[in-house]
Amino acid sequence: RCFHFCKLPGRVMGIRLLRFTSVVIIVLLLVAGALTALLPTIKDDKLPNSRREPKTQSQSALDSFTLIMQTYNRTDLLLKLLNHYQAIPHLHKVIVVWNNIGEKTPEEMWNSLGPHPVPVVFKVQTVNRMRNRLQNFPDLETKAVLMMDDDTLVSAHDLAFAFSVWQQFPEHIVGFVPRKHISTPSGVYSYGSFELQNPGFGNGDQYSMVLIGAAFFHSRYLEDFQQQPEAVYALIDETQNCDDIAMNFLVAKHTGKPSGVFVKPVDIRNLEKDTNSGYSGMWHRAEHLLQRSYCVNKLVNIYDGMPLKYSNIMISQFGFPNYANHKNKM
Amino acid sequence: RCFHFCKLPGRVMGIRLLRFTSVVIIVLLLVAGALTALLPTIKDDKLPNSRREPKTQSQSALDSFTLIMQTYNRTDLLLKLLNHYQAIPHLHKVIVVWNNIGEKTPEEMWNSLGPHPVPVVFKVQTVNRMRNRLQNFPDLETKAVLMMDDDTLVSAHDLAFAFSVWQQFPEHIVGFVPRKHISTPSGVYSYGSFELQNPGFGNGDQYSMVLIGAAFFHSRYLEDFQQQPEAVYALIDETQNCDDIAMNFLVAKHTGKPSGVFVKPVDIRNLEKDTNSGYSGMWHRAEHLLQRSYCVNKLVNIYDGMPLKYSNIMISQFGFPNYANHKNKM
Numbered sequence: 001r002c003f004h005f006c007k008l009p010g011r012v013m014g015i016r017l018l019r020f021t022s023v024v025i026i027v028l029l030l031v032a033g034a035l036t037a038l039l040p041t042i043k044d045d046k047l048p049n050s051r052r053e054p055k056t057q058s059q060s061a062l063d064s065f066t067l068i069m070q071t072y073n074r075t076d077l078l079l080k081l082l083n084h085y086q087a088i089p090h091l092h093k094v095i096v097v098w099n100n101i102g103e104k105t106p107e108e109m110w111n112s113l114g115p116h117p118v119p120v121v122f123k124v125q126t127v128n129r130m131r132n133r134l135q136n137f138p139d140l141e142t143k144a145v146l147m148m149d150d151d152t153l154v155s156a157h158d159l160a161f162a163f164s165v166w167q168q169f170p171e172h173i174v175g176f177v178p179r180k181h182i183s184t185p186s187g188v189y190s191y192g193s194f195e196l197q198n199p200g201f202g203n204g205d206q207y208s209m210v211l212i213g214a215a216f217f218h219s220r221y222l223e224d225f226q227q228q229p230e231a232v233y234a235l236i237d238e239t240q241n242c243d244d245i246a247m248n249f250l251v252a253k254h255t256g257k258p259s260g261v262f263v264k265p266v267d268i269r270n271l272e273k274d275t276n277s278g279y280s281g282m283w284h285r286a287e288h289l290l291q292r293s294y295c296v297n298k299l300v301n302i303y304d305g306m307p308l309k310y311s312n313i314m315i316s317q318f319g320f321p322n323y324a325n326h327k328n329k330m
Numbered sequence: 331r332c333f334h335f336c337k338l339p340g341r342v343m344g345i346r347l348l349r350f351t352s353v354v355i356i357v358l359l360l361v362a363g364a365l366t367a368l369l370p371t372i373k374d375d376k377l378p379n380s381r382r383e384p385k386t387q388s389q390s391a392l393d394s395f396t397l398i399m400q401t402y403n404r405t406d407l408l409l410k411l412l413n414h415y416q417a418i419p420h421l422h423k424v425i426v427v428w429n430n431i432g433e434k435t436p437e438e439m440w441n442s443l444g445p446h447p448v449p450v451v452f453k454v455q456t457v458n459r460m461r462n463r464l465q466n467f468p469d470l471e472t473k474a475v476l477m478m479d480d481d482t483l484v485s486a487h488d489l490a491f492a493f494s495v496w497q498q499f500p501e502h503i504v505g506f507v508p509r510k511h512i513s514t515p516s517g518v519y520s521y522g523s524f525e526l527q528n529p530g531f532g533n534g535d536q537y538s539m540v541l542i543g544a545a546f547f548h549s550r551y552l553e554d555f556q557q558q559p560e561a562v563y564a565l566i567d568e569t570q571n572c573d574d575i576a577m578n579f580l581v582a583k584h585t586g587k588p589s590g591v592f593v594k595p596v597d598i599r600n601l602e603k604d605t606n607s608g609y610s611g612m613w614h615r616a617e618h619l620l621q622r623s624y625c626v627n628k629l630v631n632i633y634d635g636m637p638l639k640y641s642n643i644m645i646s647q648f649g650f651p652n653y654a655n656h657k658n659k660m
Contacts, residue, residue, distance in 0.1 A: 157533060164532075165643065178648070178656060194654040202494075203487060205649020262648065268658050312649065313495065314656060318508070318592065318642040319535020324524040326508060326644060328598050 064092035065144035065163060065216060070133035072099040073279040075106060077271050078150050082110075085148070086117050089160050092142045094120040097133045101125065130282075131236045131243045136222045143170070145222065149213035151281060155267035161317045162263045166216035169261050173251055175215025176265040178207035181296050181308055189300065191245070191292040199310055206310035209248040210260025214268065217251070224250055231302045235295060241282060242295035249299050249307055258311035266321055394422035395474035395493060395546060400463035402429040403609040405436060407601050408480050412440075415478070416447050419490050422472045424450040427463045431455065460612075461566045461573045466552045473500070475552065479543035481611060485597035491647045492593045496546035499591045503581055505545025506595040508537035511626050511638055519630065521575070521622040529640055536640035539578040540590025544598065547581070554580055561632045565625060571612060572625035579629050579637055588641035596651055 067085055071078045078096070086094060098105050105122035121139050125132045133147065144166060146159065154176060166174040181189045182196055190196065199206045228250065236243045251259035272281055282288060300306050319325060397415055401408045408426070416424060428435050435452035451469050455462045463477065474496060476489065484506060496504040511519045512526050520526065529536045558580065566573045581589040602611055612618065630636050648656060 160532060161534075161642070168643070176658075194649060194657070198649065198653075202490060203650055204491075204647045205653060207648060262656065264646075264656055265658055312491070312647055313498070314646045314648040316594075316644045316646060317534045318537060318644040319524060319528065320533050320642070323528075323535060326592065326594055327524070328506075328595055 061092075061142050062167075064090045064142050065146045065166075066092050066140050066142045066219070067094045067146045067148060068097065068133055068137070069094065069148050069150055070097035070099055070130075071150040072128060073277050074150050074275050075100070076277065077275050079106065080271070080274075081148070081150065081153060082120065084153060084156075086120065088156050090163055091118050091146075093118050093139065095137055095139055096120060096122045097135075098122050098124050099128045099132060101128050129237060130240045131233065134222060134225045134243055134247070136226055140219050140222070143219055144216055145219050146216050147212045147214075149281075151270055151272045151275070152214050153269040153271055154214055154265060157317075157320065158263070158265045158267060161320070162216055165261065165263055165315055170218055171251075171255050172258070173210045173212060173215050173217045173248065173260040174263060175210040175212065175217075175260065176263060176268055177211040177214050178260065178262040179209045179211060180205070180207045180310070181209070181306075183306075189293065189296045189306070191289065191296050201310060202312075204312055206312050207260065207262055208252075208258065208308040208310050209245065210262055212244040212247050214265075215260070217247070221247065221251060221254075224254065229302055232299070235298050235302070239291045239295060241288065241291045242299075245292060245295050246299060249303055252309055253303060253307040256309075258309040260311070261313065261315060262311070263315045266317075391422075391472050392497075394420045394472050395476045395496075396422050396470050396472045396549070397424045397476045397478060398427065398463055398467070399424065399478050399480055400427035400429060400460075401480040402458060403607050404480050404605045405430070406607065407605050409436065410601070410604075411478070411480065411483060412450065414483060414486075416450065418486050420493055421448050421476075423448050423469065425467055425469055426450060426452045427465075428452050428454045429458045429462060431458050459567060460570045461563065464552060464555045464573055464577070466556055470549050470552070473549055474546055475549050476546050477542045477544075479611075481600055481602045481605070482544050483599040483601055484544055484595060487647075487650065488593070488595045488597060491650070492546055495591065495593055495645055500548055501581075501585050502588070503540045503542060503545050503547045503578065503590040504593060505540040505542065505547075505590060506593060506598055507541040507544050508590065508592040509539045509541060510535075510537045510640070511539070511636075513636075519623065519626045519636070521619065521626050531640060532642075534642055536642050537590065537592055538582075538588065538638040538640050539575065540592055542574040542577050544595075545590070547577075551577065551581060551584075554584065559632055562629070565628050565632070569621045569625060571618065571621045572629075575622060575625050576629060579633055582639055583633060583637040586637075586639075588639040590641070591643065591645065592641070593645045596647075 067088075069078070069081070069085075082094065082096075085091065096105070105124060107122050110116070110120060110122075123132075123135075123137065123139075144163065146163070148154070158176065162174055162176070166172075179191065179193055180196065180199065181191050182199055183189050194205055198204065199208075225247065228246070232246050236246060248259040285291075316325070397418075399408070399411070399415075412424065412426075415421065426435070435454060437452050440446070440450060440452075453462075453465075453467065453469075474493065476493070478484070488506065492504055492506070496502075509521065509523055510526065510529065511521050512529055513519050524535055528534065529538075555577065558576070562576050566576060578589040615621075646655070
């Protein structure tokens with residue numbers, strides 16, 4: 001019954017080998033069976049291209065974003081806004097950049113009013129600088145950053161939609177506030193919004209910047225910002241302004257495309273008037289807009305060229321808030 | 331006066347060499363001067379990312395598009411629309427797919443009313459088929475195709491903008507008419523528009539198709555369409571419908587992304603009622619929508635899966651027609 005196998009020396013060894021081989025085969029079959037059971041179910045039509053279900057326990061780095069909010073002299077607004085923003089879908093963590101030098105953060109009070117949906121870290125600053133919010137915070141774990149001014153309220157719907165848009169345009173600043181530069185025959189640039197003349201490419205207006213005070217962008221741009229010429233930091237510190245213009249220059253230079261993608265907000269509000277501090281924000285200074293034109297020209301010098309590019313793409317959410325907001329006469 | 335140079339053998343040769351060298355240097359300086367004069371002026375800020383100035387004499391293949399318009403029994407509308415479309419910016423050529431079998435084309439009359447801004451070719455068909463417009467016409471010289479139904483009027487502004495959007499999304503069908511499919515617990519799909527339930531991904535609606543009767547797409551998709559399973563052609567011929575659904579399946583399968591990008595039209599009109607022919611278009615048939623649901627399910631069988639993906643991106647033109655159509659309370 002043994003055939004040539006038995007003829008080999010070590011017939012005992014042959015049987016053991018046979019048993020061993022059988023055991024190995026059985027184990028492999030069991031492992032394969034277990035793996036098959038673990039295969040994900042393919043549901044192509046149920047997975048929209050850009051949306052992934054949030055993991056309730058921990059948000060993966062690609063599916064969520066970190067809110068970075070710098071604050072100065074408006075702690076009442078900050079806390080009101082934190083109550084709103086802490087509950088936004090896909091939020092991973094909040095980083096509060098505390099520019100109130102020498103003043104205690106509200107961390108104790110915050111903790112006493114827990115639990116909170118996500119962690120909030122208060123980063124105490126040593127100098128009150130506009131560009132403090134553009135540090136490469138080690139607390140950042142997500143690819144996406146949502147940067148908000150401490151007086152701006154954007155609805156959860158707008159943020160959820162804009163985040164999904166950012167996921168489709170991750171190299172752009174995806175946000176709610178578009179601005180533009182225009183060039184003049186003298187070669188001097190001017191900064192502004194829709195009140196300025198259209199840049200003159202076809203009909204309609206164009207924008208060349210999306211402000212970072214209400215926008216999503218990739219966290220790598222914070223790393224990149226640390227590598228800029230000293231003159232950029234000096235400019236931002238000198239004006240306490242223009243960090244957002246500098247970021248748009250950085251992004252445009254990096255991509256060779258328009259830096260921003262404008263998402264038209266349904267519900268965006270400025271809560272400035274609601275503060276008890278009496279402090280009303282840098283943009284009320286008389287020289288604010290002139291400074292920004294000044295910054296555009298300085299940055300063109302520093303970067304030896306104008307990298308900003310124009311876009312006229314305005315994105316809205318299909319069927320929201322009105323279920324047929326795309327209806328037409330056809 | 332000659333120093334060591336004169337001491338070298340061939341003093342005459344030394345002087346000739348000196349002269350020769352001087353002449354060479356002078357010539358080089360002149361050439362360098364001429365080249366400097368020819369250097370292009372760098373005007374980065376004047377070139378928007380996606381728009382290129384049309385060449386008035388001949389449109390380059392990337393800067394222009396070909397209009398393909400199929401026509402049946404509505405020659406009066408065709409001619410009215412041709413007068414409009416022939417003057418659209420960036421139009422390279424018009425291809426009229428003549429489905430009026432046995433009937434003379436209006437080519438003679440067309441020529442007698444020349445000159446025309448662009449060439450118009452009448453492609454006489456032998457059989458009246460819906461999918462005739464999806465042939466890979468040798469007359470096609472551009473990368474972009476604009477396909478229009480012969481009863482649809484879209485404004486030049488909308489078309490110019492949508493073309494610029496297509497240039498930024500060349501692998502998608504960029505157009506004005508969004509539709510969707512929904513799946514049901516039974517696994518059977520249904521076709522429709524906003525009146526159907528939202529697919530249920532977050533709030534708002536989604537679309538999974540952009541109809542080709544008013545859209546830009548890449549001409550390579552016409553090549554690809556020739557390579558489809560026979561069953562697809564049989565389905566389209568059987569229903570005299572669904573060629574556009576088939577194209578969306580094709581594109582979605584090819585890209586793995588949503589097939590279309592919806593551009594919200596400012597001015598789109600259906601001229602059906604204006605025709606003298608009394609012919610009112612296929613979509614008035616009682617079974618039209620049911621057929622399209624039928625087609626969706628048949629195509630899922632043919633392609634062994636549902637490749638369509640959802641999108642909720644709606645694109646509008648920034649600052650047009652209202653110069654501040656993006657203004658908000660901020």
